[in-house]
Amino acid sequence: xxxxxxxxxxxxxxxxTAMAANPAGAKMAKDVGIDISYGxxxxxxxxxVLVLYFLVPWVIFKIYPPEIKETPEAPKxxxxxxxxxxxxxxxxxxxxxxxxxMVTLWVMSGTWGLDKTAVAFLGxxxxxxxxxxxxxxxxxxxxxxxxxxxxxxxxxxSKYLNELGFMGWVGEHISGSVEGFSWPIVYVSxxxxxxxxxxxxxxxxxxxxxxxSVFLGVAIQAGVPAEMMAxxxxxxxxxxAIITPQGSSANVIYTGSGYIEAGEVYKIGGIVTLVNTTIxxxxxxxWMMFIL
Numbered sequence: 001x002x003x004x005x006x007x008x009x010x011x012x013x014x015x016x017t018a019m020a021a022n023p024a025g026a027k028m029a030k031d032v033g034i035d036i037s038y039g040x041x042x043x044x045x046x047x048x049v050l051v052l053y054f055l056v057p058w059v060i061f062k063i064y065p066p067e068i069k070e071t072p073e074a075p076k077x078x079x080x081x082x083x084x085x086x087x088x089x090x091x092x093x094x095x096x097x098x099x100x101x102m103v104t105l106w107v108m109s110g111t112w113g114l115d116k117t118a119v120a121f122l123g124x125x126x127x128x129x130x131x132x133x134x135x136x137x138x139x140x141x142x143x144x145x146x147x148x149x150x151x152x153x154x155x156x157x158s159k160y161l162n163e164l165g166f167m168g169w170v171g172e173h174i175s176g177s178v179e180g181f182s183w184p185i186v187y188v189s190x191x192x193x194x195x196x197x198x199x200x201x202x203x204x205x206x207x208x209x210x211x212x213s214v215f216l217g218v219a220i221q222a223g224v225p226a227e228m229m230a231x232x233x234x235x236x237x238x239x240x241a242i243i244t245p246q247g248s249s250a251n252v253i254y255t256g257s258g259y260i261e262a263g264e265v266y267k268i269g270g271i272v273t274l275v276n277t278t279i280x281x282x283x284x285x286x287w288m289m290f291i292l
Contacts, residue, residue, distance in 0.1 A: 012238040016041040021205040048284035183223035239276035242269040
């Protein structure tokens, strides 16, 4: 479960559509002239994520080893569960086709001139017309409607904090602290600061909306390559999520299962975040400087 929780930070980093804050961040980057597409995002994240795909499970296995290391009966148990589930239901085929279609349209949205929000509503409409997703689901488990309302309010608050000058005030103080340093030092300092400050946020989206534009603006002013900084801030929004038990909504579910204690997340999650940050600042930065 700890490895699964760490894996979510990597899958969310790899795909533009894997986490709610990612498209919003890409839109904020576009407002300053940085165009981020599904393909360019995946390409920029691919190499460091591939390295961490192998490295993170190995690190967790060493520092947080499982009590049971051999499960020879797992295939048999899995097959029995599949037999109990029976053949694939019609609704499952519709769900799979809708998901694949939506992802395909998201990937090609830039090339075909499609609106990503329209694609999302198209997929939702298909699921509601086929009665796979109902209004009861919207109001029920997971409180999807509440999440959407909360996200919209948070986005509006972030926007007006910027328009009212608060973000500019924060940016001036950060700029003063890194003034006079070379851009590589500013780049590393801002990314490390952005990762550590997640200790004080209970949401990746909240942090990204509040600080992305500020940190990006300071970095550009210091001479950091704008596109590389934008990507790294958006990646850091995801790979820092395991740093605390409340660092993402997924973490809350994992720790609430009763199998993982909050103290273990602080310890193991802190180590995983250190590994993620190190790989992205070294291999990831080198890769982005090569392709951008």
